[in-house]
Amino acid sequence: MALKGSTAILDIKNLTKGYRGSVALNDISLKVMSGEFVILVGPSGAGKSTLVKLLIREELPDSGKIFVAGRDITKLKPSDLPFYRRNLGIVFQDYKLLPNLTVWENIAYALEASDVSDEEIEKKIPKILRAVNLQDKAYAYPHQLSGGEAQRVSIARALVHDPKILIADEPTGNLDPEASLEIADILEKINCQGTVVLMATHDREIVDRMRKRVVSLKKGKIISDQQQGRYIC
Amino acid sequence: MWLRIKRIIKTSIINFFRSGWLSLTATLIMMLALIIVGVFATINLSTNKIVAELKNKIDIVVNFKDTASDAQIQKFKSELLGRPNITSVEYISKEDALAEFKSRTSVKREIRDLVSSEDNPLPRGLRIQSVDVQEFDFVSTLAKSATYSNYIDSSSYDDNKDLIARINSLGDFVKKFGLGLAIFFILVAALVVANTVRLAVMFRAKEIEIMRLVGASESFVKIPFLIEGFLYGLFALILSMLIIYFGLGLVLKFTQGTQFFSFMNRFAPIYYGEFWYISLIQFVVGSAVGVVSSWLSINRSVKL
Numbered sequence: 001m002a003l004k005g006s007t008a009i010l011d012i013k014n015l016t017k018g019y020r021g022s023v024a025l026n027d028i029s030l031k032v033m034s035g036e037f038v039i040l041v042g043p044s045g046a047g048k049s050t051l052v053k054l055l056i057r058e059e060l061p062d063s064g065k066i067f068v069a070g071r072d073i074t075k076l077k078p079s080d081l082p083f084y085r086r087n088l089g090i091v092f093q094d095y096k097l098l099p100n101l102t103v104w105e106n107i108a109y110a111l112e113a114s115d116v117s118d119e120e121i122e123k124k125i126p127k128i129l130r131a132v133n134l135q136d137k138a139y140a141y142p143h144q145l146s147g148g149e150a151q152r153v154s155i156a157r158a159l160v161h162d163p164k165i166l167i168a169d170e171p172t173g174n175l176d177p178e179a180s181l182e183i184a185d186i187l188e189k190i191n192c193q194g195t196v197v198l199m200a201t202h203d204r205e206i207v208d209r210m211r212k213r214v215v216s217l218k219k220g221k222i223i224s225d226q227q228q229g230r231y232i233c
Numbered sequence: 234m235w236l237r238i239k240r241i242i243k244t245s246i247i248n249f250f251r252s253g254w255l256s257l258t259a260t261l262i263m264m265l266a267l268i269i270v271g272v273f274a275t276i277n278l279s280t281n282k283i284v285a286e287l288k289n290k291i292d293i294v295v296n297f298k299d300t301a302s303d304a305q306i307q308k309f310k311s312e313l314l315g316r317p318n319i320t321s322v323e324y325i326s327k328e329d330a331l332a333e334f335k336s337r338t339s340v341k342r343e344i345r346d347l348v349s350s351e352d353n354p355l356p357r358g359l360r361i362q363s364v365d366v367q368e369f370d371f372v373s374t375l376a377k378s379a380t381y382s383n384y385i386d387s388s389s390y391d392d393n394k395d396l397i398a399r400i401n402s403l404g405d406f407v408k409k410f411g412l413g414l415a416i417f418f419i420l421v422a423a424l425v426v427a428n429t430v431r432l433a434v435m436f437r438a439k440e441i442e443i444m445r446l447v448g449a450s451e452s453f454v455k456i457p458f459l460i461e462g463f464l465y466g467l468f469a470l471i472l473s474m475l476i477i478y479f480g481l482g483l484v485l486k487f488t489q490g491t492q493f494f495s496f497m498n499r500f501a502p503i504y505y506g507e508f509w510y511i512s513l514i515q516f517v518v519g520s521a522v523g524v525v526s527s528w529l530s531i532n533r534s535v536k537l
Contacts, residue, residue, distance in 0.1 A: 058446075079451075081445075082445075082448045082449060082451075082453075085447065085448040086447075086448035090446055090447075096439075096443045096446065097443070098444070099440070100247065100252060100440075101247070109444075109449075110448060110449075112244075113444070113447060113448055113449035113450065113453050114448055115236065115237060117236070118236075157447060
């Protein structure tokens, strides 16, 4: 079990974001320390996805600051974004795998894009495939995978850069309960190895079972923040 | 750097071949466009050549009165030869003129019989050919100048002036019209191709988003699409070259002896003769349209 540290890996300060008159996030602040596993819950429209979009810098906030490992990412220049994203693990509900590439190539793409040498890629991928238990699917294409397998590939790709934070947006949203539990287990293991995991979900069963820090959002506000929390509507 | 280039090229080739139908459609449409480019380039070259040949056939004859001395004729000739655009000045003696007159079947025999070598009223002359029909104006002016006007009988130029002008302007019109038509069809083809490539890029907009999210830089995302655009052009070029080259051969083979054959046979030698030049035009159009339309679509439809 990784020890929760005293350094803030993620520090969100007074974040506000609106879309055409409606407020998606309303002055929220949140601090996540190294080693933590944080589950973001809330009904649709609560602001979870908006928060994820701001964290991966797909969008910019109207006001407020986001510090990731001490750096304010709202101030990043467009040319810095690829470098920022390489230090971030991102997992999506729809897996976001490149359809023309095999499992191996999908993972390799993330490494190739950041100029990792071929030798290192050859070393890293088998290791990461073992970690998500997909050694025998290395040469399969995304359309040949089940939902759970595809999501594991997506996690493997997110982990190849050894990110400090893994952000997962509804990672079990498209999966059956069994595959969902498997994904939750993998995320837990990743967290045990020291990576901060921030998972947005509305999968009540997973939340209640994991007994992690639960931050509940409603109408763009944080309504509760509990260590070993449960799903609150 | 080299590693990056190698990977970008690898990604492009993988995407091109694994996109299957998408690449095939774009390549085939590009191929149709390049066939149009090839056909119109050939037609354009052919009309240019035909017009040039026609203009070459235009000549004028300046006739000298019997009072003119040979020296004066020679002087006139050498003045003409000093002009760079005048390609040939041929002396026609009275005998030559007679022989030519006698061979004219368009003239009635009775009239032909009136003229004989003993009684030859036909004048000596100079037959002048020029690459530029405008040069005939100079010949006419010179013939009418004070130095020569007394010795020069008449110039066939004056009789044929309208005809020459008409052939000349018709030639220019055919050339311009051919070029305009070729450019028009090439543009239409380019638009169709650009739209197909645009659809192909838009179809893959989601992939571009994924590439960005896993940390690929702008060039790492964009350049493979440009290379794919180039590959559409390249494969389309090869296909269109094969189709026109062998297709034309087959058409000629199966239409031998027909009217259509003689029509096609005007173009075939020009296509085969200028094969590499026409292919180069096709290559430039194909790769430029492929790359530029990929570039525009990726910039327009994708927010990086």
